């Protein structure tokens with residue numbers, strides 16, 4: 001419980017003054033409407049995983065590099081290498097749009113939802129069209145040169161939400177966006193206090209026509225008093241149900257099937273969390 005508060009202040013939930021529909025929340029809805037609802041409407045999000053600071057370091061270095069060319073109005077060597085007719089865009093809002101707690105924002109009138117998403121970079125071509133750019137970092141035997149993994153579908157949706165958001169902010173945005181994909185080398189001869197990266201530019205042609213229909217579904221979900229079903233690609237609810245039935249099975253009651261379990265496993269009585277009844281209340285929702 002040191003880093004995870006299962007019951008946050010209600011002003012961060014749907015309807016609260018701090019609540020916004022971020023790009024990652026849209027993705028959570030598409031992954032599992034149930035988890036989305038429990039998080040955004042009821043105020044209990046999944047326990048977070050630690051952030052990978054090596055990725056943050058790569059993002060930071062790339063940002064610094066591209067910013068030098070942004071202020072000099074020159075193309076970055078990667079843009080030249082790939083023959084891309086673009087330079088880092090010197091837009092007045094670029095720093096706000098890259099800020100995690102700000103990002104590109106748009107109030108979607110039909111649903112009355114405030115949508116937000118923080119971009120990594122924005123380029124502009126010689127025709128004045130803006131190009132959305134996202135930085136990615138990983139480490140593998142072979143460099144990533146295309147978007148082919150299942151998790152890459154989320155990256156594509158991410159790009160499309162950014163393109164949609166910037167268009168709603170009045171920018172002329174190209175359908176083509178780029179991922180600056182950095183793959184840390186696992187096969188260096190020696191470490192020598194540094195990890196080398198292969199850097200590839202991967203283009204992606206976005207299509208944002210799914211965004212508004214999904215916003216309508218999200219609105220309906222948030223307004224509903226019924227918790228939606230789980231998504232297909234997560235095993236945790238299955239794990240939870242099985243675990244719950246296991247716990248009740250080993251309860252030492254006179255009618256419990258636990259008596260037939262030999263030897264009976266010892267199950268520690270769960271400690272009541274500091275937030276007490278709140279957690280128990282939400283637990284029954286799964």
Ligand code: SF4
Pocket residue numbers: 031032034035230231234235236237238
């Ligand atoms: S299946 Fe359960 S744990 Fe997994 S994402 Fe959905 S609600 Fe959350």
